[in-house]
Amino acid sequence: MIAELGLALLWFAAAFALLQLFTGLLSLREAGAGFAESVRPVAVMQGVLVTLSFLALIWLFLRTDLSVLLVASNSHVDKPFVFKLAGTWGNHEGSMLLWVTVMALSGAAIALLERRLPERTMLATLAAQAFVSLGFYAFLLFSSNPFTRLEPAARVGAGLNPLLQDLGLAFHPPTLYLGYVGLSVAFSFAVGALMTRQVGPQFARAMRPWVLGAWIFLTIGITAGSYWAYYELGWGGWWFWDPVENASLMPWLAATALLHSVSVLAARDALRIWTIMLGVVAFSMSMVGTFLVRSGVLTSVHSFAVSPERGSFILALLCLYIGGALVLFGLRASTVNEGKQFAWSSREAALVFNNVALTAILGIVLVGTLYPLLTEAFGVRVSVGPPYFNPVGAIFAFPMVVVMAIGPLLRWREDRFARVGRRMIAPVAIFAIALVAALVLAPGIGILPLLGLALAAMLAVASVLPVLGRNPRRVKLAVWGMVVGHFGLAVALAGMASNAAFTTERLAAAAIGDTVAVGPWDVTLSEIEPIAGPNWTALEGTMTARYRGGAPVVLRPQARNFFSPPTATNESALATRWNGQLYAVLGQEADGGRWQLRLWWKPFVTLIWIGGLMVALGGLLALIGRVIADWKQRAIRVRLAERREYREAQP
Amino acid sequence: MTRSILAFVSLWLAAAAPVAAAQDSMPPAPYAYTQLDDPAQEAEAQALMETLRCVRCQSQSIADSDAPMAGDMRSQVRMRIAAGEEPEAIRAWLVDRYGDYISYKPELKPLTWPLFAAPVVLAALAALLLRRRFRKGARTGGDVA
Numbered sequence: 001m002i003a004e005l006g007l008a009l010l011w012f013a014a015a016f017a018l019l020q021l022f023t024g025l026l027s028l029r030e031a032g033a034g035f036a037e038s039v040r041p042v043a044v045m046q047g048v049l050v051t052l053s054f055l056a057l058i059w060l061f062l063r064t065d066l067s068v069l070l071v072a073s074n075s076h077v078d079k080p081f082v083f084k085l086a087g088t089w090g091n092h093e094g095s096m097l098l099w100v101t102v103m104a105l106s107g108a109a110i111a112l113l114e115r116r117l118p119e120r121t122m123l124a125t126l127a128a129q130a131f132v133s134l135g136f137y138a139f140l141l142f143s144s145n146p147f148t149r150l151e152p153a154a155r156v157g158a159g160l161n162p163l164l165q166d167l168g169l170a171f172h173p174p175t176l177y178l179g180y181v182g183l184s185v186a187f188s189f190a191v192g193a194l195m196t197r198q199v200g201p202q203f204a205r206a207m208r209p210w211v212l213g214a215w216i217f218l219t220i221g222i223t224a225g226s227y228w229a230y231y232e233l234g235w236g237g238w239w240f241w242d243p244v245e246n247a248s249l250m251p252w253l254a255a256t257a258l259l260h261s262v263s264v265l266a267a268r269d270a271l272r273i274w275t276i277m278l279g280v281v282a283f284s285m286s287m288v289g290t291f292l293v294r295s296g297v298l299t300s301v302h303s304f305a306v307s308p309e310r311g312s313f314i315l316a317l318l319c320l321y322i323g324g325a326l327v328l329f330g331l332r333a334s335t336v337n338e339g340k341q342f343a344w345s346s347r348e349a350a351l352v353f354n355n356v357a358l359t360a361i362l363g364i365v366l367v368g369t370l371y372p373l374l375t376e377a378f379g380v381r382v383s384v385g386p387p388y389f390n391p392v393g394a395i396f397a398f399p400m401v402v403v404m405a406i407g408p409l410l411r412w413r414e415d416r417f418a419r420v421g422r423r424m425i426a427p428v429a430i431f432a433i434a435l436v437a438a439l440v441l442a443p444g445i446g447i448l449p450l451l452g453l454a455l456a457a458m459l460a461v462a463s464v465l466p467v468l469g470r471n472p473r474r475v476k477l478a479v480w481g482m483v484v485g486h487f488g489l490a491v492a493l494a495g496m497a498s499n500a501a502f503t504t505e506r507l508a509a510a511a512i513g514d515t516v517a518v519g520p521w522d523v524t525l526s527e528i529e530p531i532a533g534p535n536w537t538a539l540e541g542t543m544t545a546r547y548r549g550g551a552p553v554v555l556r557p558q559a560r561n562f563f564s565p566p567t568a569t570n571e572s573a574l575a576t577r578w579n580g581q582l583y584a585v586l587g588q589e590a591d592g593g594r595w596q597l598r599l600w601w602k603p604f605v606t607l608i609w610i611g612g613l614m615v616a617l618g619g620l621l622a623l624i625g626r627v628i629a630d631w632k633q634r635a636i637r638v639r640l641a642e643r644r645e646y647r648e649a650q651p
Numbered sequence: 652m653t654r655s656i657l658a659f660v661s662l663w664l665a666a667a668a669p670v671a672a673a674q675d676s677m678p679p680a681p682y683a684y685t686q687l688d689d690p691a692q693e694a695e696a697q698a699l700m701e702t703l704r705c706v707r708c709q710s711q712s713i714a715d716s717d718a719p720m721a722g723d724m725r726s727q728v729r730m731r732i733a734a735g736e737e738p739e740a741i742r743a744w745l746v747d748r749y750g751d752y753i754s755y756k757p758e759l760k761p762l763t764w765p766l767f768a769a770p771v772v773l774a775a776l777a778a779l780l781l782r783r784r785f786r787k788g789a790r791t792g793g794d795v796a
Contacts, residue, residue, distance in 0.1 A: 235715035242710035344785050356780055360773040367769040380762055385712070385755025387702045392770050396777075444694075505697065507686050570717065587684055587717075596684045 003068050006056030007147040010097075013049035013104065014137035016042055017130045020107075024127025028120060028195070036123060040111040043126050046133070047108025054088075054101040057146055061088045064157060070094065070146050072154035089173050092294065092310070093146035098174065100136045102181040106210070107133070110185065115634075117206045118198045125192030132184055135317040143313050176221040176248060180286040182214025183251060186258065190279030191325055194332045199272040199339075204265035205630065207279070209623060211262055215255040216619040222248050223612030234570035234585050236600045238499070238608060241389045246369040247289035250362055254282035257358040259619075260351050265339070268412055270348050272339040274355065280329055284322040285362070291318050292369070343414040350407030357400035364392050394448055401455045401493070404486060405462035423465060431458035438501070445501050452497030460490035477625025485618025492611025498580075498604040506599040509590040519601030521582050522546050523555075528586075528595060536562045538571070541586040541595065545575055557586040581605050682729035683722030689733075696729045699738040702755045703728070703745065712755065 026032030074091045089098045107129045189207040230238040258278040342348040368384040434457035463486035506518035515524045538560040555573035575582040580603035587596030687693040700714035705721040713721040
């Protein structure tokens with residue numbers, strides 16, 4: 001019953017999305033102005049219906065209703081509660097339903113809360129949002145029905161991929177989806193504004209919280225995914241330029257550019273067309289990411305079990321939305337005023353420069369990711385990896401970091417470089433000192449880590465200058481957000497460069513009692529014992545590590561063997577100090593009763609993820625600051641209106 | 652995110668279990684898990700290994716893989732470096748044997764030139780965009796507010 005109810009609710013939600021599209025479009029014409037009243041309630045109703053449908057699916061998973069195909073093939077009667085819950089979206093159909101649910105809820109939230117936009121743009125935005133949703137409803141209902149029954153019902157269920165049974169991973173898809181879908185809202189705003197040609201600061205203020213929110217989730221998702229790869233894969237790498245990673249990096253790059261562009265539009269009413277363009281590009285990148293990950297073009301745990309039919313469906317949606325938006329953009333862009341102008345030496349110019357740089361990096365990542373797929377179509381397999389992405393990306397990334405250091409010190413509209421030059425003395429001095437220090441400490445250091453370290457030092461100093469010497473309580477929360485975010489990027493960059501420049505690796509075959517040195521550490525292998533877990537057995541090594549002869553730290557890396565499917569994994573062990581991490585892995589048994597050990601000393605590697613979280617925190621501060629400011633403004637406006645009414649009522 | 656890599660490895664291991672078992676019972680190649688004595692040579696080998704693809708894994712270099720084949724290749728690379736071969740010569744030899752797919756560092760070839768044209772085109776486009784933007788700004792006196 002519940003499954004049929006869920007399916008019916010999904011059909012109704014799709015019908016309401018269709019209604020939202022038509023009433024929204026009709027109300028833009030004079031003849032259909034009567035429909036304007038109904039668009040918002042319809043959007044709210046669509047959100048309610050699809051949420052109920054999603055709750056029905058959660059209910060089926062929690063009860064482990066094995067007469068439903070999706071539950072039977074992805075769940076198991078004996079699974080712990082939290083993984084039954086996570087099983088709801090740990091599969092293709094469920095994750096697509098989550099996608100439309102989050103999307104419809106955002107639409108409902110705009111319909112309920114957003115009152116600043118011109119009403120026509122608002123209606124066009126809701127129509128655009130409905131149009132995007134409809135594609136995904138069609139996808140769900142025609143090729144990925146989550147509520148299909150299984151006849152006869154299964155007895156125990158097939159279980160969830162053991163790799164996905166990890167608490168962190170249970171919440172990985174919702175995090176990224178919130179990011180992707182937040183960008184879909186920005187897309188709808190951009191399309192809505194293109195339809196009515198009303199682009200201005202009010203539009204930017206309405207769009208900004210969605211962009212910020214999406215960007216925060218994407219930042220957290222990428223940071224967490226990188227740390228997971230680092231500790232789980234057992235070789236100490238933290239970024240592989242894997243297409244699936246790139247699929248999350250590309251929307252992030254576009255969202256970062258959009259975030260800055262939308263701030264310029266809100267503050268200065270400049271960069272109108274550019275903001276709209278980035279709004280379209282950001283969501284396009286989310287779609288490209290979804291296509292890459294879910295279409296089966298790439299073989300990975302993300303593609304679940306996909307059929308070519310689904311891949312073509314996503315590709316068709318991709319072409320429809322991106323192509324449609326680009327056509328609309330081409331038709332309308334010339335009729336939208338560009339906005340206010342500004343000089344070379346202004347904060348706007350710095351932001352434009354960096355937006356162009358971010359977009360160029362996005363272009364590089366896109367080309368590098370798609371090109372191997374393209375040549376494969378011609379029967380030639382090539383690989384594009386770190387030796388391409390790192391230097392080519394750096395061509396654009398390093399100048400961007402320099403401008404990032406200077407930009408916040410510049411005034412809006414027009415400034416004199418001489419004034420800013422004086423404030424840049426300290427950061428430039430730090431840059432030079434860091435450069436020399438790195439050359440002295442590590443003579444053979446590569447050019448990329450060298451520049452990375454020096455630029456990180458410069459950016460770290462420059463990023464705090466905007467608040468230096470000011471009363472911290474009078475600095476706006478959004479400015480704190482910028483400072484923390486920029487400083488976080490400097491921290492992450494320092495971590496990346498330091499890891500590349502100073503990592504020491506030691507591979508050794510050690511017998512029990514042997515001591516192996518790696519960097520400043522002495523690691524003694526004390527014993528190796530077999531242990532067993534619920535669905536694996538392992539050999540666990542006990543190691544005692546001393547940093548420069550100091551107090552011993554015990555490390556317990558494991559070499560695990562899972563039963564079904566038979567899989568061997570290495571559980572690395574980490575010893576974290578303020579200045580880096582010791583990374584230990586237990587390898588195979590070597591001859592003569594010795595064991596292969598892999599040890600790394602990675603100075604300051606943790607800064608990569610600490611920096612990533614700081615960047616996200618910066619976004620959060622900015623979001624809170626903006627929302628509070630908007631809220632206060634609205635309160636003032638309401639009070640002013642009340643006073644006016646009161647005065648008018650007086651004789 | 653990159654759990655794909657692990658998953659792919661595990662899938663492969665599952666599919667090729669009998670082969671893997673046979674390979675596991677053989678001792679790994681001499682330099683698969685052993686570093687070269689000369690730190691300069693080891694660094695050279697490491698740098699090269701990081702740019703060679705483990706063809707049995709997804710998106711992992713031979714320097715980050717437990718796959719037996721990656722181990723064999725590491726051993727090959729280290730032995731050749733120790734014998735005094737140039738890293739690029741070793742890469743060329745591997746590309747000859749396994750195809751372009753093995754190397755993460757694309758070579759400039761008729762089929763790969765767009766990869767190298769991309770940054771040039773992007774930089775030119777960026778310069779053009781910025782130039783147009785500020786020309787206009789200069790003409791209107793930088794301020795039409």
